[in-house]
Amino acid sequence: MTFLSNSALPPSSSVRPHPGGLHAADSDRIAQNQRETSLKASAGGAPLRTSNPFFGVGPITDGALDEADSRLTRLAFEHWLEANYRKLDDTGNDIGPFTVAEIARSMHRGYPADKFLLDMMREIHRYFRFPRSNKMAVGLGGGHSGFTVCALHLLTCNDPSQHIYVDTLAPESEEAKASGFFRQSWGAQIVEMLSHARQGDPGRVHFAKTEGGIPSSDTLERLGIKVFFGVGHETTGATCYTKGEVTQLLDWIDRNPGEHHAVLDATSMLGAMPWGEDIVRQVMSKCCLFMPFQKAIGGVSGYFIVSFTPQALALVEENQRAPSWAIPRQLKLAAPADARKPLTGTRSVKLGPFYDPDQDKMLGGVINTFSTLAFAETTFGLLRVERKIGDVTELNRRSVANRSAVNEWMSNSSLFELGVENPEARGAAVTLIKVKDPDIADAAIHYRIVARSKQLLAYDGITHPNGEHEAGLDVARYINAFPGTPGDYRAWIGGIRPLEDVTALLDNLKYAYHRAKIVVLEEELAKLGV
Numbered sequence: 001m002t003f004l005s006n007s008a009l010p011p012s013s014s015v016r017p018h019p020g021g022l023h024a025a026d027s028d029r030i031a032q033n034q035r036e037t038s039l040k041a042s043a044g045g046a047p048l049r050t051s052n053p054f055f056g057v058g059p060i061t062d063g064a065l066d067e068a069d070s071r072l073t074r075l076a077f078e079h080w081l082e083a084n085y086r087k088l089d090d091t092g093n094d095i096g097p098f099t100v101a102e103i104a105r106s107m108h109r110g111y112p113a114d115k116f117l118l119d120m121m122r123e124i125h126r127y128f129r130f131p132r133s134n135k136m137a138v139g140l141g142g143g144h145s146g147f148t149v150c151a152l153h154l155l156t157c158n159d160p161s162q163h164i165y166v167d168t169l170a171p172e173s174e175e176a177k178a179s180g181f182f183r184q185s186w187g188a189q190i191v192e193m194l195s196h197a198r199q200g201d202p203g204r205v206h207f208a209k210t211e212g213g214i215p216s217s218d219t220l221e222r223l224g225i226k227v228f229f230g231v232g233h234e235t236t237g238a239t240c241y242t243k244g245e246v247t248q249l250l251d252w253i254d255r256n257p258g259e260h261h262a263v264l265d266a267t268s269m270l271g272a273m274p275w276g277e278d279i280v281r282q283v284m285s286k287c288c289l290f291m292p293f294q295k296a297i298g299g300v301s302g303y304f305i306v307s308f309t310p311q312a313l314a315l316v317e318e319n320q321r322a323p324s325w326a327i328p329r330q331l332k333l334a335a336p337a338d339a340r341k342p343l344t345g346t347r348s349v350k351l352g353p354f355y356d357p358d359q360d361k362m363l364g365g366v367i368n369t370f371s372t373l374a375f376a377e378t379t380f381g382l383l384r385v386e387r388k389i390g391d392v393t394e395l396n397r398r399s400v401a402n403r404s405a406v407n408e409w410m411s412n413s414s415l416f417e418l419g420v421e422n423p424e425a426r427g428a429a430v431t432l433i434k435v436k437d438p439d440i441a442d443a444a445i446h447y448r449i450v451a452r453s454k455q456l457l458a459y460d461g462i463t464h465p466n467g468e469h470e471a472g473l474d475v476a477r478y479i480n481a482f483p484g485t486p487g488d489y490r491a492w493i494g495g496i497r498p499l500e501d502v503t504a505l506l507d508n509l510k511y512a513y514h515r516a517k518i519v520v521l522e523e524e525l526a527k528l529g530v
Contacts (some may be wrong), residue, residue, distance in 0.1 A: 016157035017224050018039060028530050032440045035521040038514040047507035049475050053458065053500065055491040055505060057235060057268075057430055060298055061379055063388060063496060077380045084119075085112045085376075104373045111363070113372045118362055120379040121355035124200050124297060127382055128270050130307050131285045135354040136334055137306045140368050143267045144185070146290030146304035147231065149331050150263045151190055153316045154227055154288075157199040157324040163206060163224040165189060167214060168232040170207040179211075179484040186231040197324050212238055212425075214245035217252035220260075228252070231265040235295070236482040238432035238490060242424045243275045246283060254288050262314050266291040272394035272399035272429035272494045273393055280396065298496060299378030303370065313349050320347040330368040385496065398495030399428040401501045406431050406493060409506045415513065416506075419487035429494035435513065445520060450488045452516035454479065457508060462519050465526045470515060475508045 034318040037519040054061040064070040075382055077192075082097035088111075089095050098112055107113055125136055133329050139145060156162060169176035194200035206223055208215075212232035219230065228249065233239045241249075254259045266289040273280045290306040293299030308316070320334045333352040336345035354363045388394055403426060410433075419432035440446050457460050457479065481487040489509060493502050 007351045022336060023049060028525065028528055031507065031521050032523050032530070035518055035525075037439075037522075038517045042461065042511050042514040042518070046473055047501075047511055048504050049473070050501050050504045050508065053477045055475050055476045055482075055493075056154065057490055058293070060492050061496060062298060062384070071383075076384075080150065080380055081376055085115065091506065103376060104371075106372050106421065108370050108372055114362070114365075116371075116372045116375045116379070117366065118355070118360075120375045121362065122357075122360060123379050123382050124305060124356050125355060125357050128297075128388060129281070129284060129356070131251075132357045133309070134309055135356055135363075136309050136310070137347070138366055139304055139352050139353060140302065140305075140330055140366070140370060141304055142301065143265060143290060143292040143295070143304055145188060145331065146292065146306050147229075147263075147265065149304075149306055149333060150288060150290055150329060151193065151229075152327045153319060153333050154263065154312060155190070155193065155324070156319045157194065157197050157201070158319075158322055158369055159226075159407065160201065160204070161224060162226045163204045164227045164229065165206045165208075165215070165220060165223065165225045166190060166229045167208045167233065168213055169209075169211055173207075180482075183211075183232075183236055183482070183484060186229065190229070193325065200324070208232060211242070212239045214241060214249050216281070217248045217255065219251075220252045221255060223329060225252075226259050230262065230263045233247050233265070233269075233427070235265070235268045235430060237420070237428040237485050238427040238487070239420050240269075240272075240274060240427040242422070243279065246275055246279055250279070250282050250286060257286070258311050258314075261309070262287040262313065264289050267295045268427060268429040268494070270297070271496075272427070274400045274428045275398050275404070277393065282414075285309075292425065293374075293378050297378060298381050299433050300371070300374035303378075308349075317350055335364055386469040395495040396428075398485065398497075398499075399493070401499055402493045402497060403428040403431070405499055406506070409503060413506075414508070419481075427493075429492060431493050432485060433479060433489040433490055433491070434481075435485040435510070437513075439516075440517075446525070449513065449520045449522060452519055453509070453512040454489075456515055458513040462516060464519055465522050468523065473508060473512065476505055 005101060005193050051065050052061055062073065064073055077362035081100055081103065085098045085103070086094045087096050087098060100362045119299045120271050121136060121138060137149070139149060144253070152486060155164065159448035166187045168177065168183065168187050170182040171191060184485050187205070190205055191202045194202040194205060206225065214230070233241055249262055253262055270291060273283065286309065288306065288308050290304060291297070292301065293305070316333055334347035334349050336342050337348050337351065338345040351364045356363055389398065406418070406463045407423060407426070410416060415435065416433050417436050418426060419434050420426045433447065435450060440449065452462050455472065456470060457473055457476040459474045461472040463469045476491065479489045479491045481490045490503060
């Protein structure tokens with residue numbers, strides 16, 4: 001049992017060495033002293049609770065305070081749905097509401113499904129202030145489906161001058177291997193596309209030297225980059241593009257708007273952009289953005305949104321005149337103008353699953369069966385956020401304030417530190433925290449303490465060797481760090497969360513760590529017969 005390095009031992013100790021590297025008596029004494037320190041640190045009891053435990057970076061919180069509040073919110077949703085979606089007879093007379101039970105089993109075509117779809121797209125476009133010049137597509141699948149749609153439609157093998165930049169490490173490079181499959185999958189997918197397609201050239205794909213970084217506009221231009229994929233930031237590593245990086249990206253786009261396309265993963269970016277209103281407006285206007293409902297929008301999982309600039313849509317249509325690969329039907333953005341000619345007919349985004357804000361209409365339908373109820377819940381959830389919090393500018397402000405609160409709390413902590421060293425590059429929606437406990441030198445002990453602390457933070461609780469059980473606090477569930485990232489805990493801190501929730505999370509994290517450390521030390525002492 002190696003809690004400290006051997007240098008922490010008294011130089012004149014004559015006690016027999018313990019196989020773990022420390023003398024047995026010294027190891028016992030050190031463990032007991034550490035346990036006593038954690039007992040004192042947690043003697044005041046659990047801190048104030050968070051408003052709810054949903055800090056996991058998945059379907060984020062809807063802000064409900066407890067189970068009763070959640071059920072009241074559900075009743076409010078049902079009332080809203082019945083008030084806004086009505087049955088009409090053949091003369092247009094209102095003959096009563098659609099109910100949630102009916103909508104849960106209703107068709108995804110015709111009325112009222114078309115209205116649910118249109119209302120959702122309109123509200124998302126409006127709330128997040130997507131420009132009227134940009135059209136927004138919707139489809140089935142999560143954020144990676146949105147990425148796939150962008151890659152399949154914007155890339156081509158027919159233009160040797162189209163170089164691509166991905167802001168992640170090169171797949172299977174030594175630096176990238178620790179990231180695991182998911183974080184390498186963005187770049188790997190593009191490499192595979194260009195490797196297996198006729199006339200494809202994976203040598204046209206360029207990768208970052210550091211995860212989630214944007215090169216200078218001069219560098220991008222010198223490399224001949226025409227499509228930039230920004231996927232290495234925020235959600236997994238809790239990073240955020242700096243204002244300087246975003247300014248460089250916008251400058252690169254402005255140098256050749258017709259050929260320079262930026263595609264950004266907005267999963268953890270919408271409502272958490274810390275660069276000021278002018279730059280935020282430019283990013284929304286000049287970049288293509290993809291995101292799943294459940295993180296960026298706070299809706300139901302299983303769907304994605306992609307916003308395209310007019311220049312990007314023109315590129316999609318150009319590429320579809322001579323496609324480099326087959327695109328699965330459910331991911332197609334350009335449908336044949338002549339439905340009788342799916343192979344040889346001209347394809348156009350004007351018939352794709354796009355919302356056109358100028359006409360306030362869907363240009364085409366969503367291919368594949370979607371849940372009408374999920375779309376209704378997403379619309380209701382977004383309107384509810386707006387009522388509770390305010391517009392997207394306020395949501396951005398709250399996210400930045402939460403990030404500042406984390407920075408301040410961490411600056412006064414001797415037990416934790418943030419996984420992202422550069423303060424400006426720290427995410428405003430996701431934070432990554434690592435333990436720097438000087439007492440613990442053994443990696444296995446470290447991981448056990450962290451795992452036990454998560455059990456206490458959630459509903460599991462922890463049990464001491466003597467059988468005493470500490471009930472779970474249920475203040476933070478599933479706050480696991482992503483594999484390969486420099487952290488032990490990862491949590492959603494975006495503006496949907498009130499400021500006091502963020503500090504409550506951190507206070508509970510400290511308390512839970514000490515309580516978990518006590519249990520693990522007791523387990524180790526028990527092995528030694530203490």
